[in-house]
Amino acid sequence: MKCFVFALSMFFIQDSFAQATAATATVQATPATPADAATDEADQVISNRRLRATEGSLSKWSITSFWNYSGGSLNDPTDPERPNIVRGGNVQTLQALSGEVGVKYRLTKLDSLTFSSGLFMTTPFHSEIDKNADPRLKKGFDENSRKLNVQDPFLKYTHLDKLWGIQSISNIQGRLMTNNQQSSQRFRSELLVSQNFMKDLAGTGFSYGVAFQGLFYDFRDSVKDTTLTDRLFSLFPQAEYVINDVFNLRTVMGWQVYENLRSQPTDTFRKRTVYQSVGLGISVARDIFLYPNIQFIPSNLRDDVTNIALQMNLNIF
Numbered sequence: 001m002k003c004f005v006f007a008l009s010m011f012f013i014q015d016s017f018a019q020a021t022a023a024t025a026t027v028q029a030t031p032a033t034p035a036d037a038a039t040d041e042a043d044q045v046i047s048n049r050r051l052r053a054t055e056g057s058l059s060k061w062s063i064t065s066f067w068n069y070s071g072g073s074l075n076d077p078t079d080p081e082r083p084n085i086v087r088g089g090n091v092q093t094l095q096a097l098s099g100e101v102g103v104k105y106r107l108t109k110l111d112s113l114t115f116s117s118g119l120f121m122t123t124p125f126h127s128e129i130d131k132n133a134d135p136r137l138k139k140g141f142d143e144n145s146r147k148l149n150v151q152d153p154f155l156k157y158t159h160l161d162k163l164w165g166i167q168s169i170s171n172i173q174g175r176l177m178t179n180n181q182q183s184s185q186r187f188r189s190e191l192l193v194s195q196n197f198m199k200d201l202a203g204t205g206f207s208y209g210v211a212f213q214g215l216f217y218d219f220r221d222s223v224k225d226t227t228l229t230d231r232l233f234s235l236f237p238q239a240e241y242v243i244n245d246v247f248n249l250r251t252v253m254g255w256q257v258y259e260n261l262r263s264q265p266t267d268t269f270r271k272r273t274v275y276q277s278v279g280l281g282i283s284v285a286r287d288i289f290l291y292p293n294i295q296f297i298p299s300n301l302r303d304d305v306t307n308i309a310l311q312m313n314l315n316i317f
Helices: 002-011 034-039 041-045 049-055 135-144
Strands: 023-028 061-073 096-106 111-122 148-163 166-176 187-200 206-219 229-242 247-254 256-261 275-285 288-296 307-316
Touching: 041 049, 041 148, 049 166, 049 247, 049 275, 049 288, 049 307, 061 111, 111 135
Parallel strands: 023 307
Antiparallel strands: 023 061, 061 096, 061 307, 096 111, 111 148, 148 166, 166 187, 187 206, 206 229, 229 247, 229 256, 247 275, 275 288, 288 307
């Protein structure tokens, strides 16, 4: 049964970060007309509906927002704890609702800068936690539950391209980490470098690709904590199948994810547990994309180590 489920999910490969769960809203300063959208170089280069919605507005200036709900396990969605299924040192282990609101400026048709600040709320739908929960988890819940924080401002540079028929999105992003969960663990800042490739198989509805990601953290102290991530390098195979103009199946696999912990020598890395995300993409319009999904361990198919999430990209006008 496990082999069958894994094979089926791999057939429709999709992350993430994912490294997550997410929702994006864009209010355009100067709305693009349908004719503009049809001829805009960005849409000629990027045809994937999810990637278009993720990159947002075709206007010179726009207001962007991104939202993500990281839920609990499939076994008990009401539990405020979110299982750390990959046993990562930078993973948030309580349910959370997060968002980003900012300003995007298109330097050229294919290049943009985005400055955003985030919104974050730990366990927005929970008022209590099991008294027998892990002490660190309970402390985080007691201090942060249902508190709305404006946090994690970042600046991101994005470049779009098409190389030998392959859609390409490159990002460099610097973030100041102030969210309550990670700030209490002494995280100070994060540098993200990412590259996403997708290739359409003409006439089939299938597309496949791979995403690469490097994360580099800075801390407010020099304590060599054995549980926190210092650097992370990831490779995510992904695939999609377009069912019709509205729905598509998507899957991503956290296949090669290596982290260096603060307590380890800089040349020592440990491999994280391989995980997979599978979900249904809903393309309401060019600028509205919903993605309810689950994340699980292919080698250990259990509902208590399968997480649920909701991601949404929304670009208005």
